[in-house]
Amino acid sequence: MPASQEFAVVVASWFDGERRHAVGPSTFIVRDGRVADIAAGDHSAALRGSGLAVQHGAFLMPGLVDAHVHLFLDGASTDLTARSAHLKQPLEGLLQAARDSARQSLACGVTLVRDAGDRHGINHQIRAEARLPGSAMAQVRSGGMGIKRAGRYGGFMAQDVQDAPSMREAVRALALDSDEIKLILTGIIDFDAGAVTDEPQFTLEETTELVASAAECGRKTFAHCSGAKGLAVAAAAGVGSIEHGFFMSADILRRMAEKNIAWTPTFSPLHFQWAHPEALGWSAQTVGNLRRILDQHAEHLAMATGLGVKLLLGTDAGSMGVAHGHAVVDEIARYLEAGLSLEQTLSAATFNARRHFGLAHATLAVGAPFNALLLAQDPWVQLDALRSTLQVWSGALEDAS
Ligand SMILES: [Zn+2]
Numbered sequence: 001m002p003a004s005q006e007f008a009v010v011v012a013s014w015f016d017g018e019r020r021h022a023v024g025p026s027t028f029i030v031r032d033g034r035v036a037d038i039a040a041g042d043h044s045a046a047l048r049g050s051g052l053a054v055q056h057g058a059f060l061m062p063g064l065v066d067a068h069v070h071l072f073l074d075g076a077s078t079d080l081t082a083r084s085a086h087l088k089q090p091l092e093g094l095l096q097a098a099r100d101s102a103r104q105s106l107a108c109g110v111t112l113v114r115d116a117g118d119r120h121g122i123n124h125q126i127r128a129e130a131r132l133p134g135s136a137m138a139q140v141r142s143g144g145m146g147i148k149r150a151g152r153y154g155g156f157m158a159q160d161v162q163d164a165p166s167m168r169e170a171v172r173a174l175a176l177d178s179d180e181i182k183l184i185l186t187g188i189i190d191f192d193a194g195a196v197t198d199e200p201q202f203t204l205e206e207t208t209e210l211v212a213s214a215a216e217c218g219r220k221t222f223a224h225c226s227g228a229k230g231l232a233v234a235a236a237a238g239v240g241s242i243e244h245g246f247f248m249s250a251d252i253l254r255r256m257a258e259k260n261i262a263w264t265p266t267f268s269p270l271h272f273q274w275a276h277p278e279a280l281g282w283s284a285q286t287v288g289n290l291r292r293i294l295d296q297h298a299e300h301l302a303m304a305t306g307l308g309v310k311l312l313l314g315t316d317a318g319s320m321g322v323a324h325g326h327a328v329v330d331e332i333a334r335y336l337e338a339g340l341s342l343e344q345t346l347s348a349a350t351f352n353a354r355r356h357f358g359l360a361h362a363t364l365a366v367g368a369p370f371n372a373l374l375l376a377q378d379p380w381v382q383l384d385a386l387r388s389t390l391q392v393w394s395g396a397l398e399d400a401s
Helices: 044-049 080-088 091-107 122-130 164-175 204-216 228-237 250-259 268-275 284-307 327-337 342-348 351-356 383-387
Strands: 006-015 026-031 034-040 053-062 064-069 110-115 139-142 146-149 158-161 180-184 220-225 241-244 262-264 371-375 389-394
Touching: 006 044, 006 371, 026 044, 044 053, 053 389, 064 091, 064 327, 064 351, 080 091, 091 110, 091 122, 091 389, 110 122, 110 351, 110 371, 122 139, 146 164, 158 164, 164 180, 164 204, 180 204, 204 220, 204 228, 220 228, 228 241, 228 250, 250 262, 250 284, 268 284, 268 327, 284 327, 327 342, 327 383, 342 351
Parallel strands: 006 053, 064 110, 110 139, 146 158, 146 180, 180 220, 220 241, 241 262
Antiparallel strands: 006 026, 026 034, 053 371, 371 389
């Protein structure tokens, strides 16, 4: 049994995951990796007198959560040839890339990521490695391999199913190791057309069955889904969360609010392609389509907030131009541009995900694991303070049981 570890952190203001506290300094006592006490005022003199180490900073908040990443992909790479060569390397190379992604995430203050799928199950292995003491990696909630219709989009992150028995069997097998079941419900956006042009991969009946099979195994689903047809299926089937969700509508958002379906809008990959059209050789017309899609997405994000849809902030890190860890602050900027408050945005990047994932402690509170970031400035004063954390404590987040 290691000796009791105790220290104090004194900050001018802080955010608990839902609310900012800025009425004066606060003193946090951390004992054995947990918040033992939060007291109003700066008690550093008395604590130092009793021999306790005291750390000072401007601002404390829960560790960030990126609710949609692909650890095995390198988002910083923007060269198409290099990206396709990356995917063809031996498994060990992809594993190393995933380790680097998890380390980079933590260094950026992202203490937890939800991996949205890879074909090799690399995310499961990194989840196990991240739990080892001293891993210096973000913890991983792993979607394992996703489920897709044979012959359709998603081969890099999902396995094929065809008929109802193979769907049930796939869900049961995946649920043994996957924290959530990833469904590839639609293809990707055709940017030249400015629309999702293919039919959903699964019917409403099939999707309802997949969601029910996952629930029987105690698992939520998260669905890759964009376009009106796919979104109607996802909302009616009651998936756990809709990922991406481009071409959203007020009607779908209302149904999501009623059924407590979360939304992870992932602005970052499209925003990169809009800002850097040369990377993919997009025409002026396609750039116009991207801008229109992003603007509509922002309008729907603001609408979702008004309707009470649960938002999970996710970047799709690993996509072209979306670097693990760093992208979270960019995604935060997209939420603010859409008119959300910083409190709503940081809740989506901390508390909402923890609660949606069923973790025992969703906020920074007495009794919670000390999973927190110390910043040199209050992000309400200077947003870029989020880009340079003074210190990250990655106290293990536990499932509620
Ligand atoms: Zn993704």
